[in-house]
Amino acid sequence: MSKKGQDSLRTAILRSGRSIDRRTLLRNSAAFGIAAPLLDGYLAVMSPGAMAQGGYDPKKYAGTEINLLMTGDENDHRAIGDLLGELEAETGIKVNISSPALAPLVEKTLQTLKSEKSPFEIIQYIGFLTTQQVGGGYFEQLNKYIEDPAETPPDWDFDDFLEPAMKNVGYYDLEKGELGVGKDVYGIPGVHSGSVIYFYRKDLFEAAGLQPAKTWDEFHEAAKILTTDDVAGCSMIGANDFSLGVVDWYTRFITTGGVLCSGSPKDGTFKPQVNTPEGINALQMLIDVLPFAPKNVTTYGFAENVDGWSAGKIAQMIFWVAVAGPVYNPDTSLVADVTGTGPVPAAPGNDPRAIQGGWGLGIPKNADESKKAAAWRALTWITNKRVNEYSVEKYQIDANRASTFQSPDLVEKFPYLPDALTAAQTAETIPTSLIDEFFQLNDIMNVEFNAALIGQQDAATACARVQSQWEDIFRKAGHLKA
């Protein structure tokens, strides 16, 4: 390859406006008629050290101190904390982490965003509050950094992030006030994303001659067959818990044809659709499997299900991918080698899919102006492939990069990753996260559904009560005017 050819390729890559992964580079290079061996040499030229000559200097912001506010609930802070030394060695940037639990994090974030000057240069926000926090116009638009090869590491690979996660925490159209619309980026998925998958006991299913459930009828039937004195045929989050509504009910709801809200909050036509045949049926499905669930499943939250599964007491359940870590860990799980995963069941004619979970990382607008570029440098480091792979390997945190899900080493170690990838690629942002009242709406749903599970009311009454309370809140907030 001639010097001129190399320069052309390099210019084309840099002008493409963002970093580029190896696969894209190979595809682009084919268009230039460049052979792979030459390209490998070129990749060496594009290495971080070499990129200093091309504008990217890893140590450009050495000596800067960046303050990061993030959740202390989900191990993300541990993964990053472990690697802070490497970050400082590579970039010269010192990062200080503050990691409160979710409720104080939200409180602190809101105070910070509304203050004159943010003491944090990077803030992590939960996807369910993207509308509230990013939509409030409090975060810096990041496209200028992403498109600047001098500011973004060449191997960072923006395209490696999954589209549903970007739509959940990254893309926001401030003019229209719509989440997941357009290409204006305000946050980067991180440190983890995640959705819901189906867990089943391979040994029990094989012994009973059953296939993993593909439909809810099969799920019910398997629960009935597999229930014994020692093992519950299925489990769920049955407690008045954050995930009762958004995992167990919502997954059944949308995979049987339900649509949670109609209209749009922008024009006052946003209307809940909980009290519908699909809504009632989804809750009834949960009530119907109660005889095959652990006897106190109505007090089961996250920890109880993980414990129950790991002790070999549950035959199948749908759950956040996040539990795959502990249940596949032979040190903490008695059934690590007989646990199988798959997509969540769905009614015939419906695609298996579930809620999009996860977090975003952004730079507040009111952060110190002189530190924003350094904050971006630290943010790209925190969300790079190495950190994502380390988070999965060490803590089994949900991945958010396609390359991590597909890493052969990780897949060998954690066989649930391909199913987790499929779930992440098809995950949906829950419509109630489009408005500020998400947590209140979710609480109402969990309380009423929990009351139905413990026999205080039937499914139809529970859904009617949720519908009525949601409509009141929608009206009060101006999302529903009729």
Place this chain on the structure above:
Amino acid sequence: MPQTTQTTKAAGLSLRARSPLEILASNAMLFLPSILCLVAFAIYPLFYSARLSLTRLESAAGTPVWVGFQNYRDLMSDPQFWNAAMNSLLFVSATVSLQVLIGVGLALFFNLNLRFSWLVRSILILPMLITPLVVGVMWRALLNPEWGLINWLIEGVGLTAPNWLGSVRMGIVTLIMVEVWQWTPFVFVVVFARLQALPTDFYEAAEIDGASRYKIFRYLTLPLLMPAIAFAAVFRAVDSFRSFDLVYGLTYGGPARATTTLSFFAFQHGFQFQNYGYAAATSYVMLLILVVGTTLMFRYVNLRPEHLR
């Protein structure tokens, strides 16, 4: 010139009589630090939250919107608020009654000065030294239906363990039970201290008059203990009414909303739903209930023993 005046003048001091204005000024200077602290950390937040309760401030995007007493009107028509108020009422009345009954009983028992009672007394007060949040989490584990110690013991003797935290009826009962477990020692300590300090001459006179043990207790011990019992009951009532951390750690307000107290209701609206105005209004209603409640209690309960009046 008197000796003292010479000495004070030599020390640069003057003993001339100060004017009332000077006294007032010097007193004000002495009080100033305390007043400033009170204003900064008590009075200002009180007024700030009062103002907040008259606004609608619900999200990051919003600035406070003045709504007058709308939050209070909404509260009065909110069934969840009334549910929380009823739970609080039940929780306070049940816990205080049980704590007083058991606490007084224990104090009387330990007043018998049985052998090794000092050791048991020390162990008895341990629960109130634990943080309520930790107590909640600890009891949650003890009452776990699958592997909790309590259920294991109950089922070990062939009985069926109740669904401690999973049924609406048992949820509030469990919460009351744990609160009583933790705070009965407080009532015990207060009443026991008073028992130890009771004047013995009354008892000697009663015995000489031939009073029975019951009559001594009913007409002598109990009236003399009343101030201590009343103090402990009022203190516990106020504390139970504000109780939040135990609910947070043990039941998180569930199942359904069976254990959502007013404090937890305010927490949810303030810190989970970011309805700051509504949460502030709830807190002010709680403050009002406490002020009225404690005033009434102090109106009808005399804290000073009769022989000291």
